[in-house]
Structures are given as structure tokens and as C-alpha cells.
Amino acid sequence: MSAGLMSTGLMSTGQMRAAVMRNWTLEISEVPIPTPLPHQILTRMRACGICGSDLHMLQHGAEMRAEQARLAALDAPSISDPQISTAFDPALATVMGHEFCCEVLEMGAEVAAMNPAIGPGDLVVSYPVALDRPTDPRTLHTIGYSNTYPGGYGEYLVLDAARTLKVPDHTPADLAALTEPLAVGIHAVAKSGIQSGDGAVVLGLGPVGLACVAALRAQGIGPVIGADFSPARRALGELLGCDAVVDPAQNPVMVTWKQIGGDRPLVIFEAVGVPGMIDQAMRMAPRHARILVVGVCMQSDHIHPMVGIGKELTVQFALGYSSFEFAQALDWISTGVVDLEPVITDTVTIDQIPAAFAALRDPGSQAKILVRSE
């Protein structure tokens, strides 16, 4: 047992402190420290971003589950896709937090052979899924949305060694914790098919929108116009490389786009994720524009198909990222291709997570709030 494990008084009882979601409410309590399987590692959380998806889950998770059940009943016996992810039971404890940077404490017996790059004391990030049996996709859990694999809103995490990357030396844990949200932006940009010569409008300059701006800029794509009601977020947009930022309450974003982007092909990144935004993006879009939906809207929504038809729009939905995109994000952060440090607008302890969630319901000037373990 490494020294790291001794840093909490709860360790001797096998318990750890965590922000626990149960029945769609969040509170601080103790949960068991997870036990690594032979292909896994036990780690200590060093930094973990609070993600908008977690806020959505807490606020709209019940509603979303009910709607999913309703649709499943309507659509049965349709098959579409095999269900591989083991969903969490909301009545049981779930420790959310999937944007984590951790320190390796203990390694399972098979790990040294599987991933010789990592060892105790290393900082690591991990693609946030874990499999009970490494070759059986039916045993897949999403770390942070699982009753078995707690995420970064607790002190300790178990990670799959095969999905874990060592954070290069001299890269702070805070920045490494931004690997996951940057990967979301990298994936959205890739999925959009945007290329040199096209331009972008990014609606919403929260962490997801800012990640899109950073990913566009890292690939030399522009002009990029950002839109957000918050002056602080607009300032972040400029810092990350927006050619112009717009307060939609003051000026239509498309007027600025036309001035700067002219008639070039346009991708609109919808990174707000509230009902009505897809409809708004469709209405503002010029003919033949593509809309990349990266903001997660869990409710039912309305659109005007005739607007899409009249302008022959494409609406592309994006989710997550590949393991390659995740590794790319870590590389860009550690080599300084992107500097996301300004995106971190606050840091809190585990005990302060419920208050931080409450604050983020009206994000104001906040972008990314990081949880730190000490």
C-alpha cells in the first residue's frame, strides 16, 4: 500500500469521501473505495472538471429516463442498436466526474505487461470507460455514470490500464484534466468535416464551445466567430482565438459572420444545448450551411423542417470522441499547441461540489470549475 493511500483518514475503513448522486440529488458522503481488477489501476484523483453533462444529468436525468422508456416502448420491437453500456441505477450511489487527471497508486497484476508506460506516482488521464472483463464489451461501464466505477468527484478511481495515458512530465494535473473536454471539441470539429477555406460560428462559449474554438484554431481553420451572452466567456473566446465575438443580445451573429466570413462555406457549432437552439441555428444559417450539434439537449425540442429544406441544411449530431482524439487532446495540451489555462475559472474541493453545481446552473462568468483532491 503506497503512501498516497494514507492521505485520507477514511482509507483505513475502506471508505472515501465523494459527491454522491442518488435519486437525482447530490450530496457529500462516504462510499467504498473501488477495488482494481488485475487489468486495472487504483488511482487518486488530482483534478477533475465539472462537466455540463453532469449538471444536465442531475437536472434532467429523471425526465430523460422517462422519455427514453416511453420511446423504447413506442418503438419496440425495433432493434436499431445493441445496448452495450451498463447503465447506472439512479437509486444507487453514483459518483460522477469523467474529466479527471489522477495519480497512480496501485497496479493490478497484469498492468505492467499491458501498459509499461505507467507506474506508481505517475499522473495519468484515461478514456473514461472501464470493462469488468477486458474483452467483453457487454461489461462496459462509463466511469462517472456507473454504480461500480466512481468518477472524479470522489477521492479514488479505478481505471482500465489499456485506456490510460501517462501525462507528460511538467504538464500540471489541472491542465491534463482538460484533455477530455478538449477531445470533445476535436471530435466535433472532425465530425463536421470542416476544412481549410471554410469558416465557423460557435454558439455558446462555455467549455464545449471553447474546446471547439481551440480545436479549430489548432488546425488553422478560420475565421471563427463566437457568440455568448456573458462578457467573461466572450473574453475567453477571444483569448482562445475567435476572430470576433458577439453578444447575441446586441447584434445578430450572422451580420458579423457575413462581414468577416463573407460567402465562404460555414459550419455552425451549436454548443449551448438547450431546447430551441437547433431551431435558432437553422434559422440563422445561410443556404447549404452545416450545423454541428455538440451541446447536449436532453429534452424534446422543436424545429421547422421547411427552414432546413429551403436552405438545404445539414444537421450533424456529435457525441464523445475516439481514443485517438483523446490522445491528440493530451498531446496538444502538453506540447502547448493549445493553452487552456484561462478556461479554468475556479477550483473547489470535493466538499464544495454541490455548491459549485448550484452556482453553475446560472454559469455567469464561469467556464470550467475544477475539483481538486486537497
Next chain:
Amino acid sequence: MSAGLMSTGLMSTGQMRAAVMRNWTLEISEVPIPTPLPHQILTRMRACGICGSDLHMLQHGAEMRAEQARLAALDAPSISDPQISTAFDPALATVMGHEFCCEVLEMGAEVAAMNPAIGPGDLVVSYPVALDRPTDPRTLHTIGYSNTYPGGYGEYLVLDAARTLKVPDHTPADLAALTEPLAVGIHAVAKSGIQSGDGAVVLGLGPVGLACVAALRAQGIGPVIGADFSPARRALGELLGCDAVVDPAQNPVMVTWKQIGGDRPLVIFEAVGVPGMIDQAMRMAPRHARILVVGVCMQSDHIHPMVGIGKELTVQFALGYSSFEFAQALDWISTGVVDLEPVITDTVTIDQIPAAFAALRDPGSQAKILVRSE
């Protein structure tokens, strides 16, 4: 004045018989015979398909105009696109009908030099737009949705010579009139980006869905699964090349797709165009599928973005066709690459158009109803 013009008793008075839309109602009356400008030709309608868009326009046009005005007011002073098409005034007479095959009667002074391929007595089809001044896009009218350029629900039409194609000899007017709806299918298929190795599900086997099936088959793309509640339309789907047809009231179309298409990439063509269909297509779609919306839904509609996000779907809206796709459609029809004869399920006279519209509100076994001038 050619002999053709003498075939109606109204000709001497400069009037013609037509199904006239005014204030969103349709009735038979007399309207002035249009006068060709020097770059235009006067033609006599020989066959004209009744299009679902015309039914939609009559039923939902008022609602659509109100919604467009509401959105325009909300979005002002957004700019998106320059408005180039001179919209019709619903209080004035509009003669719809844009799927026409006509016989050339008279040619304007400039026509022989502009389009030496056509002459009096020729059967022609035309991309259904006309410009008052040939080089000024602001003077563009859509033939059949214009107070100035009557469409094929009347006896005579004025066409732009530059957009008019001679129908090859031995191609009947009835089949040539299907050039326009086939072009819609060709464009939808092209817009979808579907390619060899992919498969297709076509929702709705009305004229638009059948045109998609024909266009897919002409390019050797398959398997193609068709879905429609009507047994007669399903039979047409099979005749045009569907590998299987499904009654969605009996079996989920995706079960049949999985049996025949397996895991290959899928494009779902939504050719129904009523509220709820895009949502349904999104729900039945497998992961990473593309949905090509070619059915025109003029009302507000609802979707579940979380369904699109969870499966990373693409929703692509398509409208119309290019002049190249229009010419391609005529070529495929005249050379027998596609045989659309079975799609013509009824023929009516101009006087019977209002009754045919009423019948098509519940299409039952109907696909394409053609209007003929005699």
C-alpha cells in the same frame, strides 16, 4: 398563330381554362393566356403531374406564410440569404403545376439563336423557373408558384428557352412529365452522398419516395427497403426495384433492414413529409446513419436531440435539383434506364383537378395523377 392555339374556344378572347388557386382555395376558371418575352416560348400543356407540394401549398400555405412572417420578425435584422424568388401573392390568381410536358407553339424572337434544338411542334420539358430579364436573378419566378407564370394546371405556359429541353422522339408526353419528380429523387440521392456498398431505407412510397428508389436503382445502389402503409404503393416500390417492402403497421422496417442490409452504412430517405416523421426516422436509425429529408413538412415539428446525439446521426435536408439533374432525369426516362410508367395511377382533365386534389388528401392507392389537356 399555330393551329395548336386554335384548339380552345377561349383562345380568341386571349383567355384559357385553368385550375386557379386564390386565397388558398382551388377552382376552375379563366385566366389570361401568358405572353412570351423575346427569350421565351409559348407552349401548350400536354401532361402535368399533380405534386404533393401543391397539395401542401393549398392546405398549409396560409399557415406556412404566417410562420415565415413570425420567424422573419423574430430573426430581423438577421440576413442569412438574399431573397431572390419573387413570391406569389395568395390573393391573386396562381396556376400551379410544375411537372409539365408541353408542345411548343410560338417562339420569341431571340429563341432560335439561344436554343436551336427546339422548334414549333416539339415536345419539351423545362426546369420550372422563368426570368423576366434573362440575366437578372431578381426577376426570377417559379413557374407554377407565380402570379405571372402559370403552371401546368392551365392550358398554356410560357417557358424560358434557355431552360427548356426537347423531349427525344418516341418518348410519350406522359412519361416526359415525370422528368421533374424523378429529378427530385436524383438530387436527394446525390445530396445524401450514398455510395456503392451502402444501403437505403425509403420511408413513403409516394411519387417522391418512388423517385428515390428509381434513382438509387439506376445507379446500382442497394439493398433498398421501402415502407408504406398502402399495398398498392408497396407493389409499385417492388416494381421500381425495392429488395423488400414493409407495411410499418405490421413490421418494424428496421427488422427487415437488419435482415437484408446487416451492418452496412445506411441512408434513410424520409419521403413522407408530415410532422413527427423526422423524429421517427431518428429513433429507428442505427448508429451513424444519415437521414435525408426529401418530404416537405411545412409545419413546426418536434425531435429528440438526445436520440440524434446518442447515435451521432446526420439529418440532411434536400430541396429541388440542379439543371444537370433535371437533364439526367429526362435522359433516364427517354432511354429506358428507368420505367416510371406504373407510377402513373390516374389521368384527369383540367376541369377534374379540384376533385383530384380532394382525392389525394387520402392518397390510398394513388401515386402520380397526371393532368392532360384534352
